[in-house]
Amino acid sequence: MRLRTKAELKYSFAEPTQIIGLLHAAKSPDQLLLSEVLEVSPDTPVSVDEGLSGDRRFRACLSGEVSVAYQAEVENNARQLLPVAGRQHVWGELPVEVLPYLLPSRFCPSDQFQRFSQREFGAAGDGVARVMAILDWINRHVDYVHGVSTAESTAAHTFTVRAGVCRDFTHLGITLCRALSIPARAVSAYAFELDPPDFHAVMEVYLENDWWLIDTTRLAPVEGLVRIAHGRDAADIAFLTTDKPCQLINQTVQVERL
Structure with a gap:
């Protein structure tokens, strides 16, 4: 495109x-x-x-x-969409540059969600199945609402209030993936067909030896995203x-x- x-x-x-x-x-x-x-x-x-x-x-x-x-x-x-199946890597297989995206960060306290993530998504299947289970859970339980979060809101806040905007959806998705030992990072992007038009926050997960773009909000097609930057969370990708x-x-x- x-x-x-x-x-x-x-x-x-x-x-x-x-x-x-x-x-x-x-x-x-x-x-x-x-x-x-x-x-x-x-x-x-x-x-x-x-x-x-x-x-x-x-x-x-x-x-x-x-x-x-x-x-x-x-x-x-050349953009590839998340495959229907994909293996999650053990830590020893990951490239060294991927390792930071396993760890908690300022807006993504993944260490606080390990028990919840294992109970809710641990038995979902392979790496892709776990990621899809996380996305489905977020879209069932979190509403897209302006004004309920601030620039300081973390994934823990979004998990509590069950509402937020793209940045909040992304932080929660990253947090739950990292809690399952799936590397995940935040990506800022321009987004085709996003309504209303704005800068958009999405995420990437590392499976099958590659990074895969995902829109946690499901508001914009992945093939219509123009990548700007990536980082641990929103603190690294502010415009x-x-x-x-x-x-x-x-x-x-x-x-x-x-």
Whole structure:
């Protein structure tokens, strides 16, 4: 699927503020970047860094009222969907770079859910069957509702209130997978057919020697996701991180099929 993504963010910075932005489409084997442009107005020096995983961050020092616009065209026809069956690896088989995604993190206290996860999903079958059982449980028991969570809400909070938005669904899915020793990580993405359009949080699980994208909310097709970045949880994939407070004036996100 060939997609065009557009994002425009307008912020007010009361004083010179250092920022790290995550808007660029990632370079990854399942996603071919065809073209892109990043514009900052008023014109400001910007550096773009590419990580080993293909995630790209831009850095700048911004002040006053600033508009940041990003547009890209990507082709993701190499994207593979989660297979109907797949083996879960024992720890000794996992690549060393995958190991951090077994561990609890700031928003995903998986160590608190081991007993629950084993009881609810441990007998579901192979790795894919366990992941699907987790997704089914979340979609049966958690409602998609705005305003019941904050930027500080953890998966434990979502498990208690049984409601949240994409970030909360993703954190809960990651937490329950890790509690079963299935590596899982958070992914920020642009999402085709997401309504209303916005940045979207999804997750990846490591099974059968590969990472597989999954939309825990089931609101957007996986083949229509444009990967931006991945990390342990939302703290690693925020689209804007600043060293001083700032005010969001306006934000628009669009994804169209070409």
